Amino acid sequence: MNRTFKSILKNRNCRWGLIILVPVILAGTLGVYIAPYDPVYQNLDQILKSPSLKHLFGTDFYGRDLFSRLIYGSRITLGISLSATLLAILGGTLLGLTAGFLRGWTDRIIMRFVDVFMGFPRLFAVLLIAGFCKSGFVTTVIVLALFSWMETARLVRSETLAIRETLYVKAATALGLNKWRIARTYIFPNLLGTVITSATLLLGTLIIIESSLSFLGLGTTEPTASWGTILSQGRIDPVGAWWIATIAGLLIVITVIGFNLLGDGLKQLHDESKL
Amino acid sequence: MNTLPVLTVQNLCVGLRVENRFRSILDKIGFSIQPGSLTAIIGESGCGKSTLCKALPDLLDPKFTVSGSIELSNTDDSITTINLNDSRALAGIRGRRIGLLFQEPGLTLNPVLTVGRQICDILPNSDRAEALRLLETVGFSEPAQIFRMYAHELSGGQSQRVALALALAGQPRILIVDEPATALDSIARQEFFDLLRRLKAESGLAILMVTHDLHELTERADRIIVLYSGWVVEQGDSRSILEHPAHPYSKALLDIFSAFRKGLWPVSIPGEVADSKTDAGCRFAGRCDFAQPICRSETPPLLKSSDHRAVRCHFPLPH
Amino acid sequence: MNNDTGKPFLKVSNLVVDYARGGFFSRRKNVRFVAVDNVTFSVMQSQTLAIVGQSGSGKTSLAMAILGFVQPAGGTIEFAGSDIRNLTASKSRPERPRIQPIFQDCGAALNPQMTIGRAISDGLPVSLPSSRQKSQVLELMSRVGLPGDLFQAYPRQLSGGQKQRVCLARALAVGAECLILDEPFSAQDLSVQAQLMLLLRELKSGLDLTYLLISHDLTTVRLLADKILVMRGGKMIEFGDIAEILSAPQTDYTKELVRQAGILPQ
Numbered sequence: 001m002n003r004t005f006k007s008i009l010k011n012r013n014c015r016w017g018l019i020i021l022v023p024v025i026l027a028g029t030l031g032v033y034i035a036p037y038d039p040v041y042q043n044l045d046q047i048l049k050s051p052s053l054k055h056l057f058g059t060d061f062y063g064r065d066l067f068s069r070l071i072y073g074s075r076i077t078l079g080i081s082l083s084a085t086l087l088a089i090l091g092g093t094l095l096g097l098t099a100g101f102l103r104g105w106t107d108r109i110i111m112r113f114v115d116v117f118m119g120f121p122r123l124f125a126v127l128l129i130a131g132f133c134k135s136g137f138v139t140t141v142i143v144l145a146l147f148s149w150m151e152t153a154r155l156v157r158s159e160t161l162a163i164r165e166t167l168y169v170k171a172a173t174a175l176g177l178n179k180w181r182i183a184r185t186y187i188f189p190n191l192l193g194t195v196i197t198s199a200t201l202l203l204g205t206l207i208i209i210e211s212s213l214s215f216l217g218l219g220t221t222e223p224t225a226s227w228g229t230i231l232s233q234g235r236i237d238p239v240g241a242w243w244i245a246t247i248a249g250l251l252i253v254i255t256v257i258g259f260n261l262l263g264d265g266l267k268q269l270h271d272e273s274k275l
Numbered sequence: 276m277n278t279l280p281v282l283t284v285q286n287l288c289v290g291l292r293v294e295n296r297f298r299s300i301l302d303k304i305g306f307s308i309q310p311g312s313l314t315a316i317i318g319e320s321g322c323g324k325s326t327l328c329k330a331l332p333d334l335l336d337p338k339f340t341v342s343g344s345i346e347l348s349n350t351d352d353s354i355t356t357i358n359l360n361d362s363r364a365l366a367g368i369r370g371r372r373i374g375l376l377f378q379e380p381g382l383t384l385n386p387v388l389t390v391g392r393q394i395c396d397i398l399p400n401s402d403r404a405e406a407l408r409l410l411e412t413v414g415f416s417e418p419a420q421i422f423r424m425y426a427h428e429l430s431g432g433q434s435q436r437v438a439l440a441l442a443l444a445g446q447p448r449i450l451i452v453d454e455p456a457t458a459l460d461s462i463a464r465q466e467f468f469d470l471l472r473r474l475k476a477e478s479g480l481a482i483l484m485v486t487h488d489l490h491e492l493t494e495r496a497d498r499i500i501v502l503y504s505g506w507v508v509e510q511g512d513s514r515s516i517l518e519h520p521a522h523p524y525s526k527a528l529l530d531i532f533s534a535f536r537k538g539l540w541p542v543s544i545p546g547e548v549a550d551s552k553t554d555a556g557c558r559f560a561g562r563c564d565f566a567q568p569i570c571r572s573e574t575p576p577l578l579k580s581s582d583h584r585a586v587r588c589h590f591p592l593p594h
Numbered sequence: 595m596n597n598d599t600g601k602p603f604l605k606v607s608n609l610v611v612d613y614a615r616g617g618f619f620s621r622r623k624n625v626r627f628v629a630v631d632n633v634t635f636s637v638m639q640s641q642t643l644a645i646v647g648q649s650g651s652g653k654t655s656l657a658m659a660i661l662g663f664v665q666p667a668g669g670t671i672e673f674a675g676s677d678i679r680n681l682t683a684s685k686s687r688p689e690r691p692r693i694q695p696i697f698q699d700c701g702a703a704l705n706p707q708m709t710i711g712r713a714i715s716d717g718l719p720v721s722l723p724s725s726r727q728k729s730q731v732l733e734l735m736s737r738v739g740l741p742g743d744l745f746q747a748y749p750r751q752l753s754g755g756q757k758q759r760v761c762l763a764r765a766l767a768v769g770a771e772c773l774i775l776d777e778p779f780s781a782q783d784l785s786v787q788a789q790l791m792l793l794l795r796e797l798k799s800g801l802d803l804t805y806l807l808i809s810h811d812l813t814t815v816r817l818l819a820d821k822i823l824v825m826r827g828g829k830m831i832e833f834g835d836i837a838e839i840l841s842a843p844q845t846d847y848t849k850e851l852v853r854q855a856g857i858l859p860q
Contacts, residue, residue: 167702171761174661175717175768176690185716189707319783320754431649457781460648460810461854487783490856531788535813536856540795543788547753 013265020258031071076226087145092152100160200263280307287343318502333365374447380434384426391422432463511584602636609669629655644819694765711745717768812855
């Protein structure tokens with residue numbers, strides 16, 4: 001365990017990824033304690049003020065402090081993305097493992113489902129469904145997960161197929177262990193590396209999609225504002241009140257870069273250790 | 276000896292920094308190879324023999340630190356000295372003055388190119404006739420057929436011979452061979468060593484061969500170098516060492532070998548090759564039947580004898 | 595030394611193993627490559643059979659068929675009286691642990707995510723309480739000559755010889771009575787070979803094990819083996835008592851193998 005952490009810190013991609021992510025995630029979790037203002041508090045004296053010492057990131061159309069809003073918003077954005085990622089990874093891993101392990105008709109049926117779901121362009125499918133259902137945290141999570149599990153399923157399935165052919169799985173079969181035990185203790189632990197790496201990258205993707213949804217008003221609604229919602233409010237005066245859209249946008253981009261760097265770094269480490 | 280040695284290695288040291296420790300993989304290795312000779316390096320897994328093969332042509336990973344130098348004799352009897360840190364100079368001789376052959380033939384060959392294409396790629400004018408000649412030299416009776424084949428269509432023995440042809444393409448004077456036959460079965464192994472011996476006799480090629488299988492040695496090597504845990508513990512004329520090994524480790528290995536040949540149960544050497552973290556003392560002391568207290572506290576000196584033998588031991592076995 | 599009375603422990607009769615040959619386009623021609631062609635032999639309990647042949651002789655396919663990894667196209671395999679041609683089926687599962695493979699690449703035969711203590715204990719009955727499991731594993735480790743402090747080590751931290759011992763301990767943990775060892779000596783250096791041979795001898799006498807030793811090298815197997823089966827191109831060349839065959843080989847092929855092994859007369 002210790003050695004794993006050390007090698008993660010040594011990897012340059014991981015290091016930078018963590019440098020970006022740790023403050024963001026800390027802000028999100030401890031945010032309620034450090035946010036200087038109540039995010040919904042409207043101070044009509046301070047409408048559309050540019051960034052200053054009083055309001056670090058400025059204020060919005062209702063005089064609400066942007067910094068505090070972004071901190072609270074991170075809980076929404078990261079919360080939705082994380083939950084959706086977990087759901088997608090769980091579902092994808094389970095289905096991929098089942099398909100790769102059992103093969104035959106189970107494999108074929110599951111892969112046809114993968115094909116069908118992959119046939120839908122994700123963003124539009126999400127928009128469509130979100131348009132029909134009432135928007136909100138849970139809906140968004142479910143919808144995002146529903147159209148994200150396929151990549152993981154495919155990845156896990158091909159890893160499972162490869163692991164099945166290894167000598168150590170053959171040896172385990174020779175020992176007389178039953179199939180489920182082999183899947184659990186021999187195949188699954190060797191999948192983790194791939195799964196964790198793809199999870200990290202998926203998180204980045206889902207943050208962008210969630211932000212897009214909220215930008216279009218289909219994600220969570222006021223007063224719970226995610227970064228995407230805040231970003232869309234910057235449309236009011238994109239030049240004059242530049243700080244709203246710019247800072248919210250930058251935040252989204254930097255966070256996604258952070259997750260991508262972390263994911264790339266983890267992938268590097270995983271590939272290295274295989275050799 | 277009045278002929279110049281083809282290759283002389285001086286003071287080769289290879290180390291590796293692991294976490295905070297500095298591990299010495301090879302320590303002050305020195306030997307020389309005469310033209311047309313077969314020198315065998317024997318030792319257990321982990322003694323550094325593969326590292327030695329990779330250090331000479333500068334093929335080690337950069338995380339290893341290498342020091343020492345080699346001297347190559349030229350056709351006009353002059354000597355070129357190259358420092359083992361000089362990557363450029365070593366790249367210049369790699370494949371040309373020193374040919375290389377490694378353990379797994381399947382990994383040496385490019386799976387997407389035909390044999391002929393690979394050999395032609397190395398030759399200066401992509402000379403097809405020369406490529407066919409090389410294939411013939413390594414014992415293929417139908418070189419044109421092999422020329423067209425891909426790596427996966429060849430047997431283990433055939434692949435190794437193609438790898439040998441590739442190594443010889445640069446017309447080296449010395450060939451470094453690292454356990455070339457472990458992946459082969461006994462008949463293929465025999466044929467391969469017959470081939471090496473023939474090449475040596477016909478072209479005066481010097482061969483430095485790393486092996487842990489003593490069989491070929493007994494009949495074919497001119498000199499033997501015994502490595503243990505990064506040290507040269509014994510080197511000299513092969514006949515002389517085989518009959519009267521001076522280092523307890525050489526003796527133990529040879530005893531096992533002769534036991535196998537005679538159909539007797541061998542006496543094993545207790546323990547395993549340990550991490551050479553002992554700074555002082557003999558690295559073999561922990562497993563040696565003849566170890567004395569001084570063996571654990573003082574590094575044994577390299578003793579040279581008149582008949583070009585050398586032993587690193589406090590108490591070499593009597594003749 | 596002929597204690598061949600009684601029922602054979604492992605009996606192979608007229609075994610044929612073949613594989614579909616060729617790639618995508620030759621499937622139509624239904625060409626099959628015969629790896630094992632009508633092989634018959636038997637081994638008594640506690641005997642050691644050396645299966646000797648060059649690469650392509652079919653010795654590995656034979657082992658895979660006995661272990662149940664490959665379905666034979668013809669013939670029978672009987673172990674302790676029961677038909678084990680279909681070891682992969684669940685009804686044969688009780689028999690499975692009794693015959694264990696020791697593969698040539700022991701490193702690849704160990705799960706890289708499992709400590710070796712865990713790997714060995716995987717063979718023990720699930721019902722055994724974990725404290726007793728640990729003590730049994732430690733006992734097995736000491737039996738095969740592994741230091742106890744390697745209990746928490748991972749396979750990548752071990753040497754080749756140590757990994758072999760872990761595989762042996764694992765086979766013993768599951769209660770193997772017959773071990774099929776595929777080229778256990780070939781990639782090893784002499785001192786490890788010597789240690790392994792002595793260990794195999796000790797385990798055999800202490801636990802009454804039966805060995806099938808697959809090798810292309812006669813010198814190492816002949817000390818352990820009682821009988822020898824020489825294979826070439828999938829066919830049986832010779833089978834019988836090892837001392838008889840080595841001193842008086844009947845076929846030219848066997849004579850050549852003996853000559854090459856450089857075996858000196860005793």
